[in-house]
Amino acid sequence: MAKSNDKAVNKIAGILRAIAGKPHPKNFTTAIIAAAGSSVRMGGDTTKQFILVDGKPVVVHTLLAFEAAECINEIVVVAKEDECSLYDEIREKYNITKLTRAVPGGNTRQESTRIGSDAVDKRAKFVAIADGARCLVTPEEIDKVCHAAYQWRAATAAIKATDTVKIADKSGFIEYTPERKYTWQAQTPQVFATNVYRTAAYACRDEGFEATDDNQLAEHIHIPVKLVECSKENIKITEPSDITYAELVLQRRKLKE
Secondary structure, three states: OHHHHHHHHHHHHHHHHHHHOOOOOOOOEEEEEEEOOOOOOOOOOOOHHHOEEOOEEHHHHHHHHHHHOOOOOEEEEEEOHHHOOHHHHHHHHHOOOOEEEEEEOOOOHHHHHHHHHHOOOOOOOEEEEEEOOOOOOOHHHHHHHHHHHHHHOEEEEEEEOOOOOOEEOOOOOEEEOOOHHHOEEEEEEEEEEHHHHHHHHHHHHHHOOOOOOHHHHHHHOOOOOEEEEOOOOOOOOOOHHHHHHHHHHHHHHHHHO
């Protein structure tokens, strides 16, 4: 009887921790940082993850945010093969203690994140998949999405759309207009129970289904994904103008410290 009561108490305590914003010790979470992109739209010889923003490479800002997030236990980077060794230097220089390894990515982002999911610690109950180029994400946002995933098995950072969204047909004409109150723009991290993510990733691979983000993998096997409202500042560095914006945001944050 005593053991049964202990189990009930522990279960209730875990639920209360999730509600209160405390990570449950059993929810070992690995961040998979996707940093194997070709940076075509950015131009130049330096891949965007290594462009300096406020004195540090873009990807370092991202890694430091995940390092500081309470819910993250481990970080795995999926990188370009010729850049994998650079992450050993980054770990030492910036004291990113949660970074355990960098592995070569695949031909697509979808393939790369699937490869990353196979490289996580065997204790990982959840994976938090994020763009290495989202250097303005905050530890608080990361934890917020993780806590939602602990409750719902799948959750994503997102922002509510402020513009009216139009769905076009194949000829580029408006087909219909969805209600704006139901439209969101997805960001990262996108957090999933590890078994859910792997099931979705391999099912989509086997069926030849190509997704535009990791949420769509879960959607494809009918797993509901909880939307978690985050900040408009959580942009993905894609074009040169994004660097200027990121510099301004980081400088403003410094002034607030």
